[in-house]
Amino acid sequence: MTLPRLLVVTDRTQAAGPLPEVVAAAVDAGARAVWLRDRDLPLAERRAVAADLRAVLDPVGGLLVWGGAAGAPEGTAVHLTAADPFPAARPPLVGRSCHSAAELARAAGEGCDWVTLSPFAPTASKPGYGPALGTGGLAALAPGAPPVLALGGVRPGDVPGCLAAGASGVAVMGPAMRDPAVVAAYCAALAACDTGPTRV
Template structure:
């Protein structure tokens, strides 16, 4: 299975309205893949939210990926999460170093999120920021890598030229989901 060039990551704490409404606006603007984070929610609430987001994505053939190793056919793992058994249909992992990228490749991850590319308000304290050159240096031998962390539409062409499989965005989309159109325009132009 292949993912589109833009992955939207959720963080309801950055939204000014219900998360499902923010995702609906992002989907209306063209988003087709969403990673549901919200790991602090109790399982029942998170499952209900996943159902809402699947309903938003279904009419456009979109993909919901759930963060954590539990249950779904498409999962996104933190750097230290155990690899799930049985293997889901789609497995991604967050990576921050060459060692984590090598481990993700060895375990057969379908994609990785490599971060932080730039300083980010969403996850302060991670770093140092890689920059475009640092991101590119880590890619050889890695699974398809999405650039995450402080990525704005104007740097998308440089990241794609550096070898990114796509980009992953959380904060800017959670705060203004209509910005998805600008990211998609940048992806299409590159």
Template sequence: MTLPRLLVLTDRTQCAGPLPHAVAAAIEAGARAVVLREKDLPAAARAELAAALSALLTPVAGTLLVAGSASIYASAAGVHLAAGDPFPSVRPPLVGRSCHDAREVAAAEGCDYVTVSPVFPTPSKPGYGPPLGPAGLATLTRTGPPAFALGGVCPADVAACRAAGAYGVAVMGGVMRDPHSVAEYLSALHNTVEDQP
């Protein structure tokens, strides 16, 4: 596993300004892995965004992943698949998948990591059933690829997510609204890594 324990997912609708500015601030605060979502944009616009974010991450040896299976841009290190997306016919260096239940985690065989959501209540993940909570998260981290806890995760929740077996946490809204909160997530993650073997 080459990814850091904090995974930042983009959502330009929650940013105070342009998405690259928010990502730049998150990187300045310590973020080193970003998933470019924005799947509603045309391919050319997403490719342009991917190139811009890659240019921000490259100087800090960061990692850019692109959500969706249709296009894997040259500037990205890999792809983040939706639960039902087919596995890429040509495997990129990193492959992740969004999961919401045990069946989807089991189907993620061959992936480098999964996100498991929603762990806590969040307006960003409607329609995926009730929040899993730490206990539900724990049932989905026992098998399968390393898991990032996603959905309503605040810095204060990091320890519970790690105790439930999560490799790390994935954050969208919290970081998009306040990129400087990355430092709080990293501090909480650092404490759990020190506490656990």
């Protein structure tokens, strides 16, 4: 299976409209992987949102990623927090949020298919995780890690630097939630780097 180099992360508190509509607009702009991150939703409501997002993603061969392992629909890819235990029954694809060399080493040892590494730049959505990594931090931490998606304050103009520093792609939340059309700019930046999809 492949993970597109752009992972759109949901946050309904920042979304320009209902999540299914925002995600549909992001998909129209080129998104092919969406991480349903809104873990505070009641499980039944979250599963209903997941079904709506699948209805948008499935026709384009897209990937839905469930935040956390608890309550994940069978056969769904999951993305774990840094503190989540690895699921006893392995989902088809597993990502993990990382912020340090130790967390990356753990994810590698578990056999995670990808990791997000954050924060790349100062961002209000990633408080408390230390200073921004920048390209220097990515370059220092990415070697030996599972495929890294840079997360946190990544703008389209940052994409070439992230890839040059060893990231396999980028994950984007706020910009894509507030203006899903911006996804096209991220896709164009990735295409210009001609790096292709990450094998996972």
